[in-house]
Amino acid sequence: xxxxIWDRFLTERDKAVFAAAGFGALAAWGKRPALLIIxxxxxxxxxxxxxxxxxxxxxxxxxxxxxxxxxxxxxxLIAASRSxxxxxIYTTGTRRADNWDSGSWSWKSSRRGEAPVTxxxxxxxxxxxxxxxxxxxxxxxxxxxxxxxxxxPLQSYLQLxxxxxxxxxxxxxxxxxxxxxxxxFSQNFRLTVVEDGCFDRSQASHAINLCDMHAKYANVRxxxxxxxxxxGLDAGMFELPSGQGMTSRIAAx
Amino acid sequence: xxxxxxxxxxxxxxxxxDLIQIYAPYRRETFVGPSPALVMIDLYNLAYxxxxxxxxxxxxxxPSSCGLYAHRAIEPTKRLLAAARGxxxxxIYCTSDNRPMAAPSGGGATRRRKASAGERLPDxxxxxxxxxxxxxxxxxxxxxxxIFQGTPLVSHLNLLGVRSLxxxxxxxxxxxxxxxxxxYxxxxxxxxxxxxxxxRHELVHKMNLFDLHHKYCDVMxxxxxVAHLSGSLVQAAAE
Numbered sequence: 001x002x003x004x005i006w007d008r009f010l011t012e013r014d015k016a017v018f019a020a021a022g023f024g025a026l027a028a029w030g031k032r033p034a035l036l037i038i039x040x041x042x043x044x045x046x047x048x049x050x051x052x053x054x055x056x057x058x059x060x061x062x063x064x065x066x067x068x069x070x071x072x073x074x075x076x077l078i079a080a081s082r083s084x085x086x087x088x089i090y091t092t093g094t095r096r097a098d099n100w101d102s103g104s105w106s107w108k109s110s111r112r113g114e115a116p117v118t119x120x121x122x123x124x125x126x127x128x129x130x131x132x133x134x135x136x137x138x139x140x141x142x143x144x145x146x147x148x149x150x151x152x153p154l155q156s157y158l159q160l161x162x163x164x165x166x167x168x169x170x171x172x173x174x175x176x177x178x179x180x181x182x183x184x185f186s187q188n189f190r191l192t193v194v195e196d197g198c199f200d201r202s203q204a205s206h207a208i209n210l211c212d213m214h215a216k217y218a219n220v221r222x223x224x225x226x227x228x229x230x231x232g233l234d235a236g237m238f239e240l241p242s243g244q245g246m247t248s249r250i251a252a253x
Numbered sequence: 254x255x256x257x258x259x260x261x262x263x264x265x266x267x268x269x270x271d272l273i274q275i276y277a278p279y280r281r282e283t284f285v286g287p288s289p290a291l292v293m294i295d296l297y298n299l300a301y302x303x304x305x306x307x308x309x310x311x312x313x314x315x316p317s318s319c320g321l322y323a324h325r326a327i328e329p330t331k332r333l334l335a336a337a338r339g340x341x342x343x344x345i346y347c348t349s350d351n352r353p354m355a356a357p358s359g360g361g362a363t364r365r366r367k368a369s370a371g372e373r374l375p376d377x378x379x380x381x382x383x384x385x386x387x388x389x390x391x392x393x394x395x396x397x398x399x400i401f402q403g404t405p406l407v408s409h410l411n412l413l414g415v416r417s418l419x420x421x422x423x424x425x426x427x428x429x430x431x432x433x434x435x436x437y438x439x440x441x442x443x444x445x446x447x448x449x450x451x452x453r454h455e456l457v458h459k460m461n462l463f464d465l466h467h468k469y470c471d472v473m474x475x476x477x478x479v480a481h482l483s484g485s486l487v488q489a490a491a492e
Contacts, residue, residue: 059403155407162416188411 004045004220005195009204023215029229030165032138032237033075034158036086038148038170038177040067040132041092042093043117043125045171060111063171066199066206070170073197074132074169080230082135085238087161089154089191090134093126094112094142101229114160116131136243146179155187156215161238168218169197174205181218191218259283262472263447264459267330276467283471284418285481286442290410291337291345294422294429296330296384299377308453317368319423320321322451322458327383329423329448329475331460334384336482343413346386347419347428349378350394362398365429399431407439417442418477420470421449426461433470446478 007015018024043069046055052064081088095101099116105206105236106112117125126142134140141152158166166184170177177198181191193213200206216222258278260273284327302475305324337344349362351444361367384393393404400406409415418436420443422429429450436443445465 058397156438156440157409159407159416163409165415188408 001125002081004030004211004214006207006214009207010211018215021129022051026219028190029192029219030163032033032163033165033167033190033192033233034089034161035081035166036148036170036180037074037078037088037090037128037132038168038180039092039172040074040170041126041128042069042089042121042123043093045129047121047123048156054137056201057085058120059117061125062149063199063201066201066203067171068195070169070171070199071129071131073194075224077167077169077197077230078132080227081167083235084233085240086108086230087157087163087238087240088135088138089155089157090128090138090140091148091152091170092128094141095126100233103144131231136246137240138238139241146176147183148180149177149181149183149187150212150237153174158189161240163189165192167192167194167230169194171199172205173198173200174202174209175200178209178213185217189202192226193218193220194223195220196223197226260467262474263284263455264463267456267459268463272396278361279467283444283466283473284442285300285471285473285478287445288415289419290343290345290413290415290446291416292333292400292418292422292432292436293330293334293344293380293384293422294432295424296346296381296422297348297378298374298381300423301324303383316365319333319451319453322453323423324457325421326421326449326451327381329446331383333419333421333446333475334478335469337419338387338476340482342482343391343415344386345391345393345400345409346380346384347395347400347404347432348380348394350396351378354396356396360396362396368424380387387434397431398428399435400428401432401435402441410441416445417446422448423451425450425465426457427452430461430465433465442477445470445472446475447472448475 005006014070038108043059044057044063045059046062046064049065049068052062055064078088102112128134138156138212141148141154143152145149145151166189168177168181177193181193193210195210198210210220297315300319301323302318303320305309305321308318310324311318313322334344350356356458382385391409393400394407395402395404397403418441419476420429420433420436429445433443433445449460450462453460
């Protein structure tokens with residue numbers, strides 16, 4: 001992988017600094033991963049692929065067509081993980097109806113005061129898109145803040161499953177993906193970020209955040225390589241949720 | 254251990270039959286979990302001050318001491334520590350973070366009146382010499398009751414591949430209890446060693462063991478835990 005997605009955003013000096021400082025070495029993968037899918041819901045994807053400037057008129061956090069480019073990648077990763085009994089963990093948001101708990105989220109968006117999209121859509125923005133709907137044995141973590149770890153039971157689930165590593169996908173690369181990767185790194189989990197399984201509404205932010213994470217915190221790898229890695233793992237390593245009684249998608253969430 | 258022996262512990266002489274009946278749904282097999290670490294809670298000098306006498310006789314000079322209960326636990330704790338070292342499992346201590354300017358006034362492990370400067374000794378929070386940490390051990394400095402609260406413990410456990418805790422130390426009602434509950438809440442299997450845990454009063458010790466055993470962790474006898482560590486080949490979690 002000589003040419004990386006972030007190369008065209010870097011100055012010559014940046015490239016020289018990264019090389020000289022020794023960042024971006026490939027770390028060990030870990031032996032007991034979970035697949036983590038961050039916030040691939042309607043608020044970030046829209047109900048269908050639309051040019052982003054069109055899409056954000058309705059869903060102001062939408063990442064437009066880039067989201068839908070990643071979804072087939074996520075489908076492959078999810079299928080591979082389920083076939084091996086690797087834990088598949090989703091995150092998505094949760095909010096009181098009156099939005100009081102948006103807290104700090106309301107400080108930096110001039111469109112935060114808009115009426116909820118639910119008034120013009122039958123989709124809840126926090127619903128995970130149907131194309132990658134959680135299955136009965138998958139796990140859904142509801143969160144309020146960027147990191148999947150902040151104020152959630154995620155850490156305890158990983159401990160209970162005996163995970164030593166995370167394969168991270170989803171959105172936004174610069175926001176919730178990065179925050180979750182940072183917190184996992186701080187807890188000494190091994191990390192892989194799937195380059196084509198992540199997306200952002202900003203192309204430059206996507207590339208530079210992948211660059212930063214690959215330099216310091218995670219192996220940023222293409223999905224083909226991650227699928228090969230998953231293929232090499234033993235099946236049935238984990239005591240997953242039984243899925244009993246989780247007959248509907250609603251129940252799974 | 255069979256469920257018949259589930260209530261064969263320190264609280265047997267203080268817990269009435271109706272309470273045992275109410276808690277029947279908690280009965281189960283107890284065990285040491287996979288990939289354990291030994292966690293030694295607050296086994297620092299302050300807990301042993303004044304020697305092996307009833308703590309009530311020490312309340313003026315050494316109000317933090319657990320007196321005879323601390324000293325009674327020394328021999329079994331030495332056995333437990335030796336078994337853990339023999340098995341090669343990680344040994345993790347905690348003690349108070351008493352560094353100057355580390356916390357605002359009012360912070361602390363309990364709401365007890367703070368010792369005045371004249372009452373403190375420089376080695377109050379050093380680990381009791383029988384259990385002195387060795388090269389390769391981990392010592393966590395904490396400001397509150399639980400060893401998890403505001404410390405890097407979880408990151409250390411992940412690095413070591415630890416999935417279960419064997420807990421001992423003091424006080425049963427305070428730092429041991431909160432650490433066991435936080436360990437349970439973090440998804441770890443927790444075994445608490447009865448003879449190696451202590452408090453300032455037997456009633457408090459026994460009822461807190463009772464609560465922890467039924468709800469959050471497996472209270473086990475030191476003989477069982479030592480036999481487990483010596484008999485079974487416990488793989489050191491760290492590579």
